[in-house]
Amino acid sequence: MTIGVTLSATSRQLPIDATVRLAREARDAGLRSAWFGQSFSYDSPLLAAIVGREVPGLEVGTSAIPVFGRHPLLISSQAQTAQAATGGRYHLGIALGARHLVEEGFGIPYERPVALLREFLTALRPLLETGQADFHGELLTATTPLPAAVPDARPTVPLLVAAMGPQALRVSGELADGILPFLAGPRALAAHIVPAVTAAAEAAGRPAPRIVALVPGVVTADPDAVRETAAGALALYEGIPSYRRAIQLSGATRAADVAVIGDEEHVAAEVRRYRDAGATEVVFTATDLGGEADRHRTWKLLGELAQA
Template sequence: MTTYSIMLPFMPRRPEQILPYAGLVAWTGAERLWQGQSLLVEPHQGFAYAAGAGFRVPAGLGVTLAGLRHPLEAALQARSVAMATGHPVIVGFGPGSPQFQESVLDKPYDRPLSALREYLTAVRRILAGDVTAVEGSYVVSRAQLPATPGIDVRVGLGVLRPGMARLAGEVADRAITWLTPASYLADTLVPALREGAERAGRPAPRVTAIVPMALELPDRDPVRLALASNQGHLRFPHYLDMLNRAGAGITEEDDIQERARRLVDCGGFLYGTPDRLAAACRAYAEAGADEIVINPTGVHAVAGAQTALSELRTLIGELTR
């Protein structure tokens, strides 16, 4: 059965800004509250703050950037959130853009797939309470944490293209997608996940699809909302490559407005009535998504927090009834 979750649609400047969204998870049919990498209130600390304020809700971190933390620190932070909330945590990792990698690691990964394989292997071993002995080209870890029975942290991998999907099939508990149209998930990513899992002799990981969407209203422009939600992503080559594999047809000559229009046209940003959005989400479920995360970032950026919260309540009510 596919579950529905919500995405915190901004980087909070004060941790109390998280609470209304945690409340939606506590009081509605939403499964989990997700947050991406933040450069303001750090996500692990924000979830711990919400738990301390009385909102002990399931948390998803998708995705955090591997270069910011040693695997020991990454495992410790994620486990701390699980202990604070009392719920399983999904912690997703990604390499970030080559520019980010260079800024924190001196140079970009020569082989991002190898780097993430080493990283996830180390994190999983540490979370299991094992003494890690990862002596890789990118990760060196000889660490151990005390075993904590009953604490559940599931390790995910941000997945855009087939290579990372095959890796997730081999080593991750969860594959986490962003901006991926349902057809691309079905035709490209899910088969690659299964291929990797078969190669490793294990079940394929569950799939979380983080999907930007907005309700159709008379005074709204879906292209403007898509641009407000994903302007940065539409400038990164790895996102453009994924979208073009999905049929977006974006060219180097296209300005950012045209890229946003093509994102909407290819189904990477959903826009419509509640019934139409529910049908689009069913397409994601049929494509293989076990969890669909409603991402109202564009609505929040254009119309503000109250409108985003209202829209989330409407959509969660429609999708979980």
């Protein structure tokens, strides 16, 4: 199983050098991938490209870019640039986004999200594979009127979707390479998410999808204090319907209840539960909840599990 971590760049001035140092630390600990969420303060494909170029051997990805306010032609250009910069180690994740962020941030109505996702993926996949598109949908148009460059030997950018709801899972299984579920525990993965996306992929004649489970978690000697911190840090997701549903399907009532917090033995056992539930990859998020010492312990354990 591939195991990775998310790296957050949250200061007002993007700390690129600090992020690169963290990425090197993650790689040296034995972790296989580093992922970057999209923010209003930095561009995640560009940051992934910089980190991937500076840290050889580490897979990098975005998790995930909302489709509202973006266009397949532009996302494809960003992704292919990152793929070229990293020598084929970039993974593109897209998402529906949250209604309040889309409508308040972009002033765009959050309407027909699954239909938009389907059209976005339909236009984006040929762009990533051939550099060309000729798509005329109901919600968007994506064409390449100028000749595209001949694709080189780089592998096609893997295309993942932060999908958890039934309709988004069906579209992702049909058109994407995998999914990026967040706050979906092993119970939700095994009983609802993995079967749905796998069945959709099989029906479309596509390979078994990647299941990249994003898991908030940390190794710590003080789980009660860290869990209290996690409750505040993750509470905002409880107001977003897709996350709330995933939390409930996981048998939890709060987002923090899905977080993996405890000693090395507990965290290792939970990683195995995700694997047994169908996750092909596990990416730990929020590993800084307990502070620097806990992050080091977490990355050390995850690196050992990745090597094993």
